[in-house]
Amino acid sequence: MKVAKFGGSSLADAGQFEKAAAIIRADSERRLIVVSAPGKRHAEDIKTTDLLVTLAADVLENGPVEESLQAVKERYESIVRGLGLSGNPAAETEQQLRKLIDEYKTDPPRLMDALMASGENENAKVMAAYLQSLGETARYLSPEEAGMVVTDEPANARILPEAYARLKKLREEEGILVIPGFFGVSKAGHIVTFPRGGSDISGSIVAAGVEASLYENFTDVDSVYSVNPSLVENPKEMKQLTYREMRELAYAGFSVFHDEALLPVVAKKVPIAIKNTNHPDAPGTRITAEREREGLPVIGIASDSGFVTINLTKYLMNREVGFGRNLLNILAEEGISFEHTPSGIDNMSIIVREEYLNETAEARILERIRQELNVEEVHVERNLAMVMVVGEGMASTVGVASKATTALSEAGVNIKMINQGSSEVSMMFGVNAQDADLAVKSLYKACFEKEPV
Numbered sequence: 001m002k003v004a005k006f007g008g009s010s011l012a013d014a015g016q017f018e019k020a021a022a023i024i025r026a027d028s029e030r031r032l033i034v035v036s037a038p039g040k041r042h043a044e045d046i047k048t049t050d051l052l053v054t055l056a057a058d059v060l061e062n063g064p065v066e067e068s069l070q071a072v073k074e075r076y077e078s079i080v081r082g083l084g085l086s087g088n089p090a091a092e093t094e095q096q097l098r099k100l101i102d103e104y105k106t107d108p109p110r111l112m113d114a115l116m117a118s119g120e121n122e123n124a125k126v127m128a129a130y131l132q133s134l135g136e137t138a139r140y141l142s143p144e145e146a147g148m149v150v151t152d153e154p155a156n157a158r159i160l161p162e163a164y165a166r167l168k169k170l171r172e173e174e175g176i177l178v179i180p181g182f183f184g185v186s187k188a189g190h191i192v193t194f195p196r197g198g199s200d201i202s203g204s205i206v207a208a209g210v211e212a213s214l215y216e217n218f219t220d221v222d223s224v225y226s227v228n229p230s231l232v233e234n235p236k237e238m239k240q241l242t243y244r245e246m247r248e249l250a251y252a253g254f255s256v257f258h259d260e261a262l263l264p265v266v267a268k269k270v271p272i273a274i275k276n277t278n279h280p281d282a283p284g285t286r287i288t289a290e291r292e293r294e295g296l297p298v299i300g301i302a303s304d305s306g307f308v309t310i311n312l313t314k315y316l317m318n319r320e321v322g323f324g325r326n327l328l329n330i331l332a333e334e335g336i337s338f339e340h341t342p343s344g345i346d347n348m349s350i351i352v353r354e355e356y357l358n359e360t361a362e363a364r365i366l367e368r369i370r371q372e373l374n375v376e377e378v379h380v381e382r383n384l385a386m387v388m389v390v391g392e393g394m395a396s397t398v399g400v401a402s403k404a405t406t407a408l409s410e411a412g413v414n415i416k417m418i419n420q421g422s423s424e425v426s427m428m429f430g431v432n433a434q435d436a437d438l439a440v441k442s443l444y445k446a447c448f449e450k451e452p453v
């Protein structure tokens with residue numbers, strides 16, 4: 001039994017639906033289908049999820065909603081018309097959206113989640129109807145019926161452990177089940193979305209739940225490339241990578257697969273295949289627990305911006321028992337999660353995502369650090385990017401760090417910090433956000449184009 005997830009680009013219009021349905025029908029093992037909302041049809045297009053965000057914003061501003069509501073309806077109308085489906089599913093979609101608006105208009109976070117989730121929910125109904133029209137035994141299955149029970153924090157759902165036993169029962173179902181991605185239902189009965197891009201997470205949870213033989217993630221590229229293809233022309237394709245490598249690369253900016261989508265399948269060792277809906281015969285990329293080590297120690301290079309660092313100095317910090325704990329405690333009390341903590345003898349940096357540290361929070365936290373920890377110096381640096389060099393082979397290869405730092409210095413990129421975890425599967429460089437693309441390109445050149453490390 002395989003789980004196939006189709007991303008927004010794979011379901012952007014009727015033509016893409018036809019390709020996805022042909023893929024589903026080509027393999028009788030593809031029994032659980034997870035769908036995203038219709039994505040971009042061309043570079044300037046707007047994803048349905050973003051149209052729904054605009055609709056929610058219009059509702060919350062008490063402005064006119066007809067234009068944004070019609071924009072969503074039109075996306076489904078053109079798909080349904082193109083597929084020649086009978087009835088009037090787009091009118092049902094409109095009705096459903098109006099009902100959700102009425103139900104949740106006084107509760108902004110719930111309204112946002114309920115409307116955003118509609119993109120996937122309505123698309124799953126269309127896909128099920130289309131497969132039925134082709135003569136397949138297929139049905140729409142809501143996340144609630146499927147057993148996708150999640151925590152209750154809007155826009156940040158996490159799967160509850162009990163969901164897996166419920167999902168396992170789907171193995172016994174006949175025919176093809178089409179499940180909307182991107183959201184689950186909390187115990188209180190609320191629709192709760194995963195973070196943006198979260199249909200990958202839904203697919204992974206379903207694959208782990210039914211203990212699938214394979215989790216296929218259909219998207220719009222032939223493979224995961226060693227570097228973001230918008231930065232480097234014809235980058236190297238990856239045939240195989242490990243869960244750990246993908247996790248690091250996805251975390252650091254490879255948007256082709258959500259970094260939170262690794263955990264569910266890792267636990268059950270379900271292999272992942274990233275494949276192209278527009279080119280389904282291409283081999284794609286396999287992600288598994290282990291891979292053959294051949295070729296270069298570095299497999300990929302990624303970068304992500306939007307980081308802030310809190311730098312602090314205190315003489316004899318290394319001798320002060322509990323200093324780190326007290327510092328992290330302040331962040332915990334302020335509800336801030338941290339990403340990395342590189343440190344020296346008398347100094348420490350805490351790297352956090354910019355969205356957690358607005359200027360009001362910054363002033364309050366710096367004051368607390370000064371008062372409660374008696375530091376000599378503390379300041380914040382914004383506009384940072386983290387550049388990640390990843391590969392299982394790095395641990396056993398001498399010279400990767402020197403090759404990387406030489407490449408960055410030759411490109412004139414100032415390295416603000418270096419961090420390497422104990423697993424040695426990745427090496428991270430903090431740089432100014434405006435240098436990030438240059439850093440990635442020069443590292444790619446050094447690791448893949450010049451004489452390899």
Ligand SMILES: Nc1ncnc2c1ncn2[C@@H]1O[C@H](COP(=O)(O)OP(=O)(O)O)[C@@H](O)[C@H]1O
Pocket residue numbers: 006007008009010036039197218219220221223224225226227228229230253254255256257
């Ligand atoms: N290293 C990479 N390899 C492949 N694609 C990448 C990489 N980094 C970023 N991407 C981008 O990820 C996109 C696919 O992800 P996404 O837009 O979320 O697809 P989907 O619509 O299938 O969910 C590709 O079109 C590509 O632009």
Ligand SMILES: N[C@@H](CC(=O)OP(=O)(O)O)C(=O)O
Pocket residue numbers: 006007008009036037039047049050119181182195196197198199200
């Ligand atoms: N539609 C949601 C969830 C998702 O995963 O979409 P996609 O598969 O197009 O990345 C979003 O845009 O965030």
